[in-house]
Amino acid sequence: MGKKKGNQSGAHLQKKDVYQRLNYLYQAAHFAISMQPMNKELSKYYTRTMKTLAQKNVVRLHPHVKRTICKHCDLLLIPGVTCTSRNKGKPKQTVVTCQGCGTFRRYLLNIDSKLWHDKPENIANVVMCNKS
Amino acid sequence: MEEPKGLSFVEQFVKEKVPDLSEKKLEKQLVNLYQKPILLLCEKSGKVKKKKQKKSLRQCKADLKRALTQNSNYAEYEPLRKMWSEYIREVLYVGGKKQVDMKMAQEVFLKADLHGAVISVVLSNCKHLEKTKGTIITESKNMFQIVTLKNTIRNIPKKNSVFEIIFENLRVTIFGDQFCIKPSQRLTKKFKNYIPV
Numbered sequence: 038m039g040k041k042k043g044n045q046s047g048a049h050l051q052k053k054d055v056y057q058r059l060n061y062l063y064q065a066a067h068f069a070i071s072m073q074p075m076n077k078e079l080s081k082y083y084t085r086t087m088k089t090l091a092q093k094n095v096v097r098l099h100p101h102v103k104r105t106i107c108k109h110c111d112l113l114l115i116p117g118v119t120c121t122s123r124n125k126g127k128p129k130q131t132v133v134t135c136q137g138c139g140t141f142r143r144y145l146l147n148i149d150s151k152l153w154h155d156k157p158e159n160i161a162n163v164v165m166c167n168k169s
Numbered sequence: 170m171e172e173p174k175g176l177s178f179v180e181q182f183v184k185e186k187v188p189d190l191s192e193k194k195l196e197k198q199l200v201n202l203y204q205k206p207i208l209l210l211c212e213k214s215g216k217v218k219k220k221k222q223k224k225s226l227r228q229c230k231a232d233l234k235r236a237l238t239q240n241s242n243y244a245e246y247e248p249l250r251k252m253w254s255e256y257i258r259e260v261l262y263v264g265g266k267k268q269v270d271m272k273m274a275q276e277v278f279l280k281a282d283l284h285g286a287v288i289s290v291v292l293s294n295c296k297h298l299e300k301t302k303g304t305i306i307t308e309s310k311n312m313f314q315i316v317t318l319k320n321t322i323r324n325i326p327k328k329n330s331v332f333e334i335i336f337e338n339l340r341v342t343i344f345g346d347q348f349c350i351k352p353s354q355r356l357t358k359k360f361k362n363y364i365p366v
C-alpha cells in the first residue's frame with residue numbers, strides 16, 4: 038500500500054524499518070475501519086501515530102497516501118464510507134468532504150497535469166519489498 | 170456481503186442518519202425495513218458553516234476510551250493478529266534467510282511496532298495483573314492497553330513489570346522499565362545498554 042521508493046544510488050534502501058512500520062500502521066487503520074461496528078477512534082489513533090512517526094524520522098508520506106487522511110481530524114478517508122467525493126465547479130475539480138468533521142479539500146481535475154511523483158522521469162529506481 | 174454483516178451495517182447507517190428517534194420506534198422500523206421507506210436526514214446545503222475547533226488531546230483520549238470499551242471482543246481482533254505476525258515475519262527474515270540472529274532479533278523487537286502482538290505479563294508489582302494474556306491494541310508512554318481472552322480491556326502499566334512475547338519459536342522478554350517511551354519516538358531513541366533478551 039505505502040509505496041517504497043529510493044532515490045539513493047544502489048539498491049539498498051535507507052530507513053527501511055520506518056517504511057515497513059508505516060506500511061503496517063496504514064493497514065491497521067484500514068482494519069479498524071472494517072471492524073463491524075466501525076471503530077473510527079481506533080483508526081484515528083493509528084493514523085496519528087503514523088503521522089508523528091513520519092515526522093520524527095523525516096520521512097515524507099507519498100501524496101496518494103497523504104490524501105487519504107483528513108487534515109483536520111486524522112480520519113482515514115475512504116470514498117463512500119467515511120468521505121464523499123464529488124466532481125463539480127467551473128474549472129472541474131473533485132471535492133472530498135470528510136464525514137467526521139466536515140472539512141473539504143479540492144483537487145483540480147486536469148488531464149494534462151500530473152503529480153511530481155507520478156512522472157516517469159522522476160523515479161530513480163523502485164525497490165521491491167521481498168516477499169517471504 | 171454475507172447477510173448478518175450487511176444487516177448490521179444498515180442498522181448503523183440508519184441510526185446515524187435518522188434524526189432523533191427513540192430506540193423502540195427504531196427497532197419497529199428496522200423490522201419492516203424492506204417494506205416501508207424511512208425518512209432520512211436531509212442535510213441543509215451549505216451556507217457558511219462555522220469552522221469547528223480542533224478537539225483537545227484530552228477529548229480525543231476520552232473518545233478512544235469510550236470506543237474501545239464498546240467493542241471489546243477478543244475474536245474481532247483476529248485479523249490484526251494475523252497481520253502483525255506477517256509483518257514481523259517480513260522484518261525478521263531479511264533477504265530470504267531462514268535462520269535468525271539473536272542479536273538482530275533483539276534490535277528488531279525493540280524497534281518494531283507492537284500493535285497486535287500477543288503479550289503476557291510475567292512479573293508485576295500488582296499481583297492480580299500477573300498471568301494476564303491478550304493482544305495489544307493501543308500503546309502510550311506508560312501503558313499498554315490489551316484485550317484479554319475474557320473479552321475485557323485492561324490497562325497495564327509498563328513500569329515495574331516484565332512482559333513476554335511468543336512468536337513461533339522465539340520467546341522475547343521485555344523489561345518494562347526501559348520501555349517507557351511513546352511508540353512513535355521509540356525508533357529514534359538509542360538504547361544504551363541492552364539487557365540480554
Ligand SMILES: [Zn+2]
Pocket residue numbers: 107108109110111112135136137138139140
Ligand atoms: Zn475530518
